[in-house]
Amino acid sequence: MKKLFGVLGNPIGHSMSPVMHNDLFSLYNIDAEYLPFLVKEDELRDAVNGLRALGAGGFNVTIPHKSSIIPFLDEVDELAASIGAVNTVVNKDGKLIGYNTDGLGFLKGLDAYKTKIQSQKILVIGAGGAARAIYFTLAKEKPIQIDIANRTLEKAVQLIEECPYSISSRGLTLNHASSELGEYDLIIQTTMIGMEPNITEQPITLEYLNENSLVCEIIYNPLETRILREAKSIGATVQNGIDMFVYQGALAFEKWTGIFPDIQRMKENVLGQLGGK
Numbered sequence: 001m002k003k004l005f006g007v008l009g010n011p012i013g014h015s016m017s018p019v020m021h022n023d024l025f026s027l028y029n030i031d032a033e034y035l036p037f038l039v040k041e042d043e044l045r046d047a048v049n050g051l052r053a054l055g056a057g058g059f060n061v062t063i064p065h066k067s068s069i070i071p072f073l074d075e076v077d078e079l080a081a082s083i084g085a086v087n088t089v090v091n092k093d094g095k096l097i098g099y100n101t102d103g104l105g106f107l108k109g110l111d112a113y114k115t116k117i118q119s120q121k122i123l124v125i126g127a128g129g130a131a132r133a134i135y136f137t138l139a140k141e142k143p144i145q146i147d148i149a150n151r152t153l154e155k156a157v158q159l160i161e162e163c164p165y166s167i168s169s170r171g172l173t174l175n176h177a178s179s180e181l182g183e184y185d186l187i188i189q190t191t192m193i194g195m196e197p198n199i200t201e202q203p204i205t206l207e208y209l210n211e212n213s214l215v216c217e218i219i220y221n222p223l224e225t226r227i228l229r230e231a232k233s234i235g236a237t238v239q240n241g242i243d244m245f246v247y248q249g250a251l252a253f254e255k256w257t258g259i260f261p262d263i264q265r266m267k268e269n270v271l272g273q274l275g276g277k
């Protein structure tokens with residue numbers, strides 16, 4: 001019998017996950033279908049119970065439900081619980097278990113560049129939900145230092161205080177981080193600044209960027225944000241948000257099927273979808 005999978009969000013029409021996962025189900029001959037579900041905030045509980053009743057194999061969760069879904073699940077793994085957000089749910093014999101593959105997806109995406117996290121000094125720009133998933137996941141890997149730069153300094157400081165893994169960290173203003181940018185091996189931009197339609201914006205100036213640094217984005221629309229374009233012109237290595245998106249999906253697919261899927265094929269699928277938009 002065909003297994004049901006899906007993604008719950010609002011809005012959900014532009015999600016690239018259904019085409020990406022359905023392509024994998026057909027590639028691996030799995031009799032399953034992945035659908036986008038538009039779910040309003042006050043109907044999240046019913047949607048989750050409905051999927052449970054229908055015997056769905058699992059589902060993804062996206063904005064705005066990543067945190068509010070937690071009380072409706074039967075179990076949440078340790079990392080997702082510390083992040084306070086779930087993006088992947090697995091139905092294990094009727095029990096709904098929540099995971100967070102966003103931060104791990106980011107980390108896996110870095111493997112392609114053979115980055116040695118433990119020897120890195122890292123700067124995270126932003127202190128929102130995406131920053132939290134990436135910061136906690138990276139902190140668990142014990143790099144030398146992870147600083148957080150944010151427009152609202154108190155939010156950066158609060159994030160550092162809430163991190164459950166011991167790590168050397170400083171909260172910085174965006175200007176302070178800009179002036180010390182040369183110190184960092186890895187810089188991760190996690191805000192929406194630079195995303196369509198605000199493509200001329202960037203969160204920090206790159207005057208002091210070290211050309212040996214790797215600058216990463218979580219944005220993939222546009223594929224090259226202003227900060228990546230400038231970093232590239234300085235000679236730094238850059239990485240857009242496609243890797244994180246594809247790897248978070250790959251890790252979810254692995255949790256549902258036991259198969260770690262073909263990353264290259266997923267990337268081509270997503271780039272094809274973006275090109276068609």
Ligand code: ATR
Nearest residue numbers: 126127128129130131150151152155190191192193
């Ligand atoms: P998400 O969950 O997608 O990460 P969020 O929780 O709304 O989104 O967080 C957005 C991040 O982008 C925050 O770090 C926010 O900074 P503040 O904490 O100061 O609000 C940052 N951000 C959004 N718009 C910004 C802007 N115009 N300039 C600087 N930072 C901005």
